[in-house]
Amino acid sequence: MKDIFFWKNFIEKVKKNFKGLDFEMVAMENNNELTRFAQSYIHQNVAETNLNLTFKVINKDKISIVKLNSLDESELLKSIKRAIQLSKIMPELDYHYCLVKPQVYKVKGKYSEKTENFTPLERAQKIIQLIERVNQKGYEASGALETGMETIIVANSEGVFAFDRETKVDFNSVITKDNSTAYHSFINSDVNHLDIERISDELLYTALRNVDQVEIEPGIYTVILSPEAVAEILSEAGYAGFDGKLIMEGKSFVSGKQGEKLFPKSITIADDPFEKLTMPIPFDFVGYPRKRIDLIKDGVIINGVYDHLTALKYNMECTGNTLPPESASMGALSFNIVMKQGKDQLEDMILNTKKGVYINRFHYVNVLDPMNLELTGMTRDGTFLIENGKITKAIKNMRFNSSVVDLLKGVDMISRERHTKPGFVGPVVAPYLRTNNFTFSSKTNF
Amino acid sequence: MQNNEEGVISICNMKGILKNILDYLDSKVDYADIRFVETDREKIEVENGILSTYSISKDRGTGIRVLVNGAWGFASSNDLRKEALFKIAAKAVNIAMASAMVKKEDIKLAPEDKHIASYITPIIKDPFKISSTEKIELLIQTTNLMLKDKVKKSEGSLDFSKTHKWFLSTEGSEIEQTIFESGGGIAAYAIGEGDFQKRSYPSSFGGDYATSGYEFIEKMRLLENAERIAGEANELLVAPLCPEGEMDIVLGGSQLALQVHESCGHPVELDRVLGKELSYAGGSFLTLNKLNHFTYGSPLVTITADATLAGGLGTFGYDDEGVPASKSFLVNKGKFTGYLTSREDAFKLGLPSNGAARAESWNRIPLVRMTNINLLPGNLELDKLIGDIKEGLYLDFNKSWSIDDKRLNFQFSTEIAREIKNGQLGKIYKNAVYHGITPEFWSSCDGISKEKYWHIWGVPNCGKGQPEQTMHVGHGTSPARFRKIKVGTSK
Numbered sequence: 001m002k003d004i005f006f007w008k009n010f011i012e013k014v015k016k017n018f019k020g021l022d023f024e025m026v027a028m029e030n031n032n033e034l035t036r037f038a039q040s041y042i043h044q045n046v047a048e049t050n051l052n053l054t055f056k057v058i059n060k061d062k063i064s065i066v067k068l069n070s071l072d073e074s075e076l077l078k079s080i081k082r083a084i085q086l087s088k089i090m091p092e093l094d095y096h097y098c099l100v101k102p103q104v105y106k107v108k109g110k111y112s113e114k115t116e117n118f119t120p121l122e123r124a125q126k127i128i129q130l131i132e133r134v135n136q137k138g139y140e141a142s143g144a145l146e147t148g149m150e151t152i153i154v155a156n157s158e159g160v161f162a163f164d165r166e167t168k169v170d171f172n173s174v175i176t177k178d179n180s181t182a183y184h185s186f187i188n189s190d191v192n193h194l195d196i197e198r199i200s201d202e203l204l205y206t207a208l209r210n211v212d213q214v215e216i217e218p219g220i221y222t223v224i225l226s227p228e229a230v231a232e233i234l235s236e237a238g239y240a241g242f243d244g245k246l247i248m249e250g251k252s253f254v255s256g257k258q259g260e261k262l263f264p265k266s267i268t269i270a271d272d273p274f275e276k277l278t279m280p281i282p283f284d285f286v287g288y289p290r291k292r293i294d295l296i297k298d299g300v301i302i303n304g305v306y307d308h309l310t311a312l313k314y315n316m317e318c319t320g321n322t323l324p325p326e327s328a329s330m331g332a333l334s335f336n337i338v339m340k341q342g343k344d345q346l347e348d349m350i351l352n353t354k355k356g357v358y359i360n361r362f363h364y365v366n367v368l369d370p371m372n373l374e375l376t377g378m379t380r381d382g383t384f385l386i387e388n389g390k391i392t393k394a395i396k397n398m399r400f401n402s403s404v405v406d407l408l409k410g411v412d413m414i415s416r417e418r419h420t421k422p423g424f425v426g427p428v429v430a431p432y433l434r435t436n437n438f439t440f441s442s443k444t445n446f
Numbered sequence: 447m448q449n450n451e452e453g454v455i456s457i458c459n460m461k462g463i464l465k466n467i468l469d470y471l472d473s474k475v476d477y478a479d480i481r482f483v484e485t486d487r488e489k490i491e492v493e494n495g496i497l498s499t500y501s502i503s504k505d506r507g508t509g510i511r512v513l514v515n516g517a518w519g520f521a522s523s524n525d526l527r528k529e530a531l532f533k534i535a536a537k538a539v540n541i542a543m544a545s546a547m548v549k550k551e552d553i554k555l556a557p558e559d560k561h562i563a564s565y566i567t568p569i570i571k572d573p574f575k576i577s578s579t580e581k582i583e584l585l586i587q588t589t590n591l592m593l594k595d596k597v598k599k600s601e602g603s604l605d606f607s608k609t610h611k612w613f614l615s616t617e618g619s620e621i622e623q624t625i626f627e628s629g630g631g632i633a634a635y636a637i638g639e640g641d642f643q644k645r646s647y648p649s650s651f652g653g654d655y656a657t658s659g660y661e662f663i664e665k666m667r668l669l670e671n672a673e674r675i676a677g678e679a680n681e682l683l684v685a686p687l688c689p690e691g692e693m694d695i696v697l698g699g700s701q702l703a704l705q706v707h708e709s710c711g712h713p714v715e716l717d718r719v720l721g722k723e724l725s726y727a728g729g730s731f732l733t734l735n736k737l738n739h740f741t742y743g744s745p746l747v748t749i750t751a752d753a754t755l756a757g758g759l760g761t762f763g764y765d766d767e768g769v770p771a772s773k774s775f776l777v778n779k780g781k782f783t784g785y786l787t788s789r790e791d792a793f794k795l796g797l798p799s800n801g802a803a804r805a806e807s808w809n810r811i812p813l814v815r816m817t818n819i820n821l822l823p824g825n826l827e828l829d830k831l832i833g834d835i836k837e838g839l840y841l842d843f844n845k846s847w848s849i850d851d852k853r854l855n856f857q858f859s860t861e862i863a864r865e866i867k868n869g870q871l872g873k874i875y876k877n878a879v880y881h882g883i884t885p886e887f888w889s890s891c892d893g894i895s896k897e898k899y900w901h902i903w904g905v906p907n908c909g910k911g912q913p914e915q916t917m918h919v920g921h922g923t924s925p926a927r928f929r930k931i932k933v934g935t936s937k
Contacts, residue, residue: 050524368859
């Protein structure tokens with residue numbers, strides 16, 4: 001991978017080709033390797049080296065974008081020339097486009113040399129470790145282990161130059177024996193933290209209890225959601241609720257509700273790159289520094305996150321959540337969703353539940369009604385009935401139709417323990433939650 | 447910057463280099479294939495009459511897949527320098543050797559003939575030769591026309607691609623293909639106090655797509671449909687909520703395309719059935735013991751996989767394992783009769799591959815993917831299909847979708863519902879949701895409209911695999927009737 005000096009030099013070299021016009025550049029260089037396994041053998045094993053370069057040319061509020069994945073000089077010059085030509089014939093924006101000025105970045109991406117250099121052999125060894133442990137109990141393992149490194153460079157003709165390098169290890173596994181299943185996911189920057197022994201134990205703990213599943217009737221239940229399930233809900237909320245563009249267009253449940261106390265005081269949700277448990281991205285894709293943005297604070301809806309274009313159009317402040325140029329029409333997404341921990345222990349949450357359901361994982365969640373943040377989806381890989389303070393039975397998979405707004409209004413217990421789970425952009429830091437307002441709408445026979 | 451003197455291979459020399467790499471690999475592997483893929487794309491997005499995105503892109507690279515000691519390895523790179531290509535070849539071998547440490551049996555491939563061939567999407571108008579100004583102007587006019595009454599937001603998009611790919615294998619195949627795709631659509635959002643309603647045309651989630659030239663966009667008549675769509679969005683905003691209960695429904699072609707996609711297309715993917723997608727997308731209820739022994743739907747239901755259909759978004763000459771495009775029956779007169787296969791998975795059933803191994807691009811391996819999965823047309827006029835319903839709903843244009851990991855329990859919501867009363871279409875309802883269990887649902891199908899209502903819908907956003915791959919697939923459908931379906935509303 002190219003270092004910071006290469007990219008500084010690169011910007012200096014390409015600058016002159018824009019003939020005095022404003023420009024922005026986003027470069028993303030990645031080396032990713034991923035090993036997939038199913039039924040306890042490796043069935044797919046892949047590696048990718050790639051580089052994506054995007055140039056945005058700004059010609060008196062006329063904008064064109066070119067993208068290529070090559071540093072070949074002739075291709076590069078041809079692309080820039082084409083972008084300049086196209087910018088001349090583009091219609092004008094209905095607002096004035098300003099470039100971001102040079103900024104100071106207060107957080108850095110997390111990097112691990114071990115992760116960068118993790119080999120296919122080492123990934124296979126980790127997978128063997130998992131397979132051997134679960135096979136002893138008669139289970140088969142499926143899943144994926146990805147290790148990789150990404151470098152992001154954002155620059156513009158105003159002098160912004162932002163460079164960051166981070167590594168990632170992303171692991172997930174389902175273990176199965178007949179109808180008994182369990183799931184676990186892990187995301188971190190450092191493969192040294194991937195503890196297969198602990199993950200195997202957790203998988204087996206869930207799977208060995210997830211047997212002889214019974215049916216329960218659909219209806220409103222008290223549920224305890226695992227951090228995995230909470231992360232999924234919060235990601236959907238970030239996508240369909242806290243995008244500033246949707247808010248300004250009146251298409252979000254947040255629209256017009258800023259400042260209202262809708263939720264219990266214990267609910268605080270933020271986009272926070274400074275959270276220790278997350279994997280931060282230091283800047284957004286026009287070069288704004290990332291900062292903590294409260295979405296819900298002490299139960300009060302604060303606001304959403306705003307990208308550069310929406311902020312310019314509506315005269316708002318960009319919160320450092322601009323997406324890459326090709327995704328700009330989406331608006332903004334929260335990069336590092338973090339939910340504040342509570343004071344409870346999971347054991348106490350179960351102990352204090354007279355009748356309820358514990359949900360380990362959701363499947364195929366989708367937005368049903370964005371104005372109420374109503375979601376639908378299925379439970380999967382470990383759903384349990386809680387009776388009189390104890391987990392008593394495993395439950396067959398259920399479909400839910402539940403509003404995130406109602407779900408959060410009904411939260412009465414939040415765990416102190418939190419976990420980092422995969423999200424839509426960066427990871428989500430989530431606790432266990434208990435809510436007394438969760439609607440199962442139908443059931444399955446498996 | 448790098449220049450050509452540093453060893454970047456010119457595209458015309460690429461084929462020779464790829465052959466050299468196969469020669470290098472030949473003694474080291476059981477099997478190898480190389481794919482070089484180059485995609486040019488143009489994307490235009492307009493909101494409320496203002497251009498929001500105009501982008502052009504070129505993406506290219508090489509992926510090398512090898513079978514060593516009965517296990518797979520794959521490596522890919524955007525770097526076209528000769529030494530970089532040999533490096534990824536060696537890397538693929540190294541990865542396969544690691545895979546071989548954790549295998550149960552040697553991977554074997556269903557036999558396939560050697561093919562020396564080429565394929566080009568037949569087009570009338572090259573979309574890249576139509577001026578960008580003309581395309582942008584079409585969307586500006588269309589989105590402006592939609593801004594009526596409560597429609598405060600209108601969107602239009604056009605998307606074109608030209609993909610040139612080479613496939614070479616150690617079995618001697620050399621296949622060159624050029625695939626053109628054109629697509630686009632419009633959407634109107636009527637926004638009120640605490641509610642908004644969306645109507646899309648010709649289909650939801652970006653419109654309709656085809657392997658075609660610009661003529662496909664012209665046939666859509668976006669401008670001519672803009673006011674009608676905006677009108678429907680306005681009507682929906684003040685429409686009553688969809689009634690709840692068990693009733694007869696007709697699904698319009700666009701919604702039926704997604705129904706076919708989720709409840710037939712995915713569960714017939716043989717890799718899912720064999721457990722290869724278990725940790726992520728899930729498995730399938732169509733287990734091996736059900737092949738030729740399971741009633742999937744009513745005798746009216748015949749579903750094919752057909753990559754040879756002119757214009758389908760899942761149409762090509764050869765799949766990404768070098769298997770010719772073909773047509774096969776997945777469901778025949780209600781009986782479950784076939785899977786979508788790759789060479790590896792077909793071998794396990796003792797069958798030849800039916801050519802459904804597809805890769806998103808050079809940097810991804812081929813997986814079992816849908817091609818064009820089609821519900822064959824029936825023999826009813828549309829008014830007869832609706833006319834035989836005393837009380838029911840006509841539902842179309844997907845708004846939300848979800849289905850369990852075995853593809854049985856599904857729930858879909860649609861942009862629009864129309865009352866059917868005594869065989870006539872009536873008022874509009876909003877926020878319609880219907881749900882069911884896959885084989886029960888398809889068994890309740892008692893009418894499918896004629897071929898003249900049949901259209902191949904392009905779905906450009908089918909996700910699968912890790913790392914995720916987005917595939918472009920097609921679904922031929924005509925409106926069909928289903929009895930006693932549970933219908934309700936999102937709040």
